[in-house]
Amino acid sequence: VTTLAGKxxxxxxxxxxxAGAEQAQLAMAKATGNFKRGNERQPGRR
Incomplete structure (x- = not known):
C-alpha cells in the first residue's frame, strides 16, 4: 500500500x-513503484 501526501x-x-483509464493506471503504477517489472503484456501480441 502506498500513501501519497503533500506535493x-x-x-x-x-x-x-x-486522464483516460490507461493513462491513470500507468500513473498509479509509477507512483507505487510497481512499474516495468518485465511482465507487462501488450494486447494482441503472442
Missing amino acids: DAVRFLARVDG
Whole structure:
C-alpha cells in the first residue's frame, strides 16, 4: 500500500485528472513503484 501526501499527492492528482483509464493506471503504477517489472503484456501480441 502506498500513501501519497503533500506535493506527491498534488502531482499525482494533476496527472490523473482528466486522464483516460490507461493513462491513470500507468500513473498509479509509477507512483507505487510497481512499474516495468518485465511482465507487462501488450494486447494482441503472442
